[in-house]
Amino acid sequence: MNATLSKFIDTARWIAAFCVLITHLNDRTFTVLANIPAEHRGWGLNLWVFAYGFAHQAVVVFFVLSGFLVGGAVLNRARSGQLDMRRYFLDRTVRIYLVLIPALVLTTAFDALGRSLFPASIYQAEDAAGHFAPILLLLNLFEMQDIFVPYWGTNSALWTLSHEYWNYMTFPLLCAPLMRGLPFMARLAAFAAGLALLVVTSISGSWHLFGFGVWIAGALAILPGRPLMRSKAVALLVFLAVSVGCRLAFRFADLQQGYLGDAVDLAVALSFANLLLTLRFADSGWRVLDWRGHQALSNFSYSLYAIHMPLITFLCAAAQSLWGIGWRNVPATPAHWALAFAIMAIAVAAGWAFSRATEARTDAVRRVLTRWLEKDRTTGSLKTQAG
Numbered sequence: 001m002n003a004t005l006s007k008f009i010d011t012a013r014w015i016a017a018f019c020v021l022i023t024h025l026n027d028r029t030f031t032v033l034a035n036i037p038a039e040h041r042g043w044g045l046n047l048w049v050f051a052y053g054f055a056h057q058a059v060v061v062f063f064v065l066s067g068f069l070v071g072g073a074v075l076n077r078a079r080s081g082q083l084d085m086r087r088y089f090l091d092r093t094v095r096i097y098l099v100l101i102p103a104l105v106l107t108t109a110f111d112a113l114g115r116s117l118f119p120a121s122i123y124q125a126e127d128a129a130g131h132f133a134p135i136l137l138l139l140n141l142f143e144m145q146d147i148f149v150p151y152w153g154t155n156s157a158l159w160t161l162s163h164e165y166w167n168y169m170t171f172p173l174l175c176a177p178l179m180r181g182l183p184f185m186a187r188l189a190a191f192a193a194g195l196a197l198l199v200v201t202s203i204s205g206s207w208h209l210f211g212f213g214v215w216i217a218g219a220l221a222i223l224p225g226r227p228l229m230r231s232k233a234v235a236l237l238v239f240l241a242v243s244v245g246c247r248l249a250f251r252f253a254d255l256q257q258g259y260l261g262d263a264v265d266l267a268v269a270l271s272f273a274n275l276l277l278t279l280r281f282a283d284s285g286w287r288v289l290d291w292r293g294h295q296a297l298s299n300f301s302y303s304l305y306a307i308h309m310p311l312i313t314f315l316c317a318a319a320q321s322l323w324g325i326g327w328r329n330v331p332a333t334p335a336h337w338a339l340a341f342a343i344m345a346i347a348v349a350a351g352w353a354f355s356r357a358t359e360a361r362t363d364a365v366r367r368v369l370t371r372w373l374e375k376d377r378t379t380g381s382l383k384t385q386a387g
Helices: 003-029 043-080 085-117 122-128 134-141 156-174 184-202 208-220 232-249 260-280 293-298 301-323 334-357 359-386
Strands: none
Touching (some): 043 208, 043 232, 085 134, 085 156, 122 301, 208 260, 301 334, 334 359
């Protein structure tokens, strides 16, 4: 990976995370545009309304990036005979669960406090929808949310993590036929296991199968020996034209109907994968990517994504209870805007602090577990030889 592509990926990760944060914050704080009086629809509000509509496109970007980074590495290692399945599954599980488990604990704590202090709010609606059934906590821990069961509590952002995790588990098994170093029957068994896993996780009719296709689009961008578009500026403009064009052309409600949403997701995914492919061969970058803050913000984007929903829900419910603003209000006064941006700042700060104890320690935890894995493997080999 060249420096331009690495810097771009850092930039794209944190921007996508902030797009999700802004959208969810808007859903909790402000009412829909149609309910806002004309005298309050200034340029600032129109800019905000435009900005908060990119959450799902941001999720598509996350999946393409994940496919490119993780799936692309799997493809390269499988073809070269260097894919260590045990090490790979360990790495991917640590990556997801080191953040997911504390995020579920934090969600449970915030939701319990919010339901106790502010029962007549979003907590009442989520309770009615069954999101606080205790069994959901266990099933979310086993990555069943949005595939077979609802998400836990108020943390609706968790719906993507199950798809991400099972993409991690499924893809290398489906790549087994490429692993020439393995016996034929072992490759066949691994491929069959991957196919069965894909069928099981897709059978409910959730977004998983389509999302897996989006993820693979990112993985395949690692393969071509030359870009489809030589100019990185043109590739970027194509992606922006598709993303912004779809944002302006369709309402969120439109994208929930039929195959239109899938078509938009696919267009965004392919244009972004094409941009990654072009940047693979870029010999220079954009100066805006040189800002060191891109990497700093990217380093806790997963943590921010994982915990922002229960936090902003609690803060909005508290503000509504204490001051009468903060829950789907018309943004009529500076106080409404000040509260919204204060909550966003708190969420970002909390995401960073949370990452220090979780996401930032991923490599250290991996090293510890890898040493244990290698020790276990060596011990097993010695026992076999002794036997």
